[in-house]
Amino acid sequence: MHVGGESPFSTGIRPRWEGNSPPSSSNGAGDGDNFIPIVEGGARVLTNCYNHISIHSLYATATKTQAHHVPQHQLRDGLLGDRGGLRHQPLAYNERRPASSPSDLPDVRSAKGVRGRVVTLKLFEDNVLVRQQLETKGEGRVLVIDGGGSMRCALLGGNLALLAQNMGWVGIVVNGCIRDVDEINGCDIGVRALASHPLKSYKKGTGEKHVSVHIGGVVISDGDWLYADSDGVLVSNTELSV
Numbered sequence: 206m207h208v209g210g211e212s213p214f215s216t217g218i219r220p221r222w223e224g225n226s227p228p229s230s231s232n233g234a235g236d237g238d239n240f241i242p243i244v245e246g247g248a249r250v251l252t253n254c255y256n257h258i259s260i261h262s263l264y265a266t267a268t269k270t271q272a273h274h275v276p277q278h279q280l281r282d283g284l285l286g287d288r289g290g291l292r293h294q295p296l297a298y299n300e301r302r303p304a305s306s307p308s309d310l311p312d313v314r315s316a317k318g319v320r321g322r323v324v325t326l327k328l329f330e331d332n333v334l335v336r337q338q339l340e341t342k343g344e345g346r347v348l349v350i351d352g353g354g355s356m357r358c359a360l361l362g363g364n365l366a367l368l369a370q371n372m373g374w375v376g377i378v379v380n381g382c383i384r385d386v387d388e389i390n391g392c393d394i395g396v397r398a399l400a401s402h403p404l405k406s407y408k409k410g411t412g413e414k415h416v417s418v419h420i421g422g423v424v425i426s427d428g429d430w431l432y433a434d435s436d437g438v439l440v441s442n443t444e445l446s447v
């Protein structure tokens with residue numbers, strides 16, 4: 206994906222940093238929210254792992270560290286049991302290695318491309334609003350779900366992806382986890398997520414619709430344009446010629 210038909214670097218345009226400080230850490234990620242590379246006409250590139258969150262590269266981001274994000278007392282006391290039980294967490298989950306560099310990541314070439322206007326949801330470990338939204342007509346739009354980056358349950362699965370496809374949504378970006386990966390891959394819809402997780406989410410209906418969200422270092426608002434392919438994810442206030 207090239208913005209405006211040319212690489213931003215070949216046209217001499219350099220990223221600039223919005224906010225008070227440039228990235229401070231050695232991997233260039235900073236704190237994730239205080240800088241935004243601008244490549245053209247206000248287009249924002251989602252940084253962090255969003256170049257690598259195709260459903261075809263899910264397992265690379267499910268690390269040993271993340272498996273430990275579920276506090277031991279919750280495992281012991283079964284506080285998450287009403288969502289299917291952590292017993293269903295596969296052993297293999299603990300055996301996956303961290304994705305420490307892009308070269309560690311699997312192939313993402315077959316990731317489906319996505320372009321469309323954004324509808325946002327902001328929620329945490331509860332996907333009732335996701336179903337509600339996907340039950341409405343997608344009309345070629347992309348659902349962006351800010352799930353707070355939770356690695357403890359899935360906000361989208363095969364049934365919801367099929368619903369999305371049938372209702373005319375073209376893509377779903379999840380700042381969180383998905384499950385039923387094979388079923389999702391069989392749907393005619395592009396999905397990006399941080400990782401897969403076998404556990405379902407709560408079903409309480411908490412969260413907000415149509416609010417601006419922060420994902421991968423950028424602000425994404427209802428009505429923005431989102432472009433995703435195997436190169437990464439771009440967001441813009443206006444339609445781009447990508």
Ligand SMILES: O=C([O-])CC(=O)C(=O)O
Nearest residue numbers: 361362363364365405406
């Ligand atoms: O538990 C959920 O709501 C997600 C899911 O598995 C599906 O959509 O198939």
Ligand SMILES: [Mg+2]
Nearest residue numbers: 362363364385
């Ligand atoms: Mg399912």
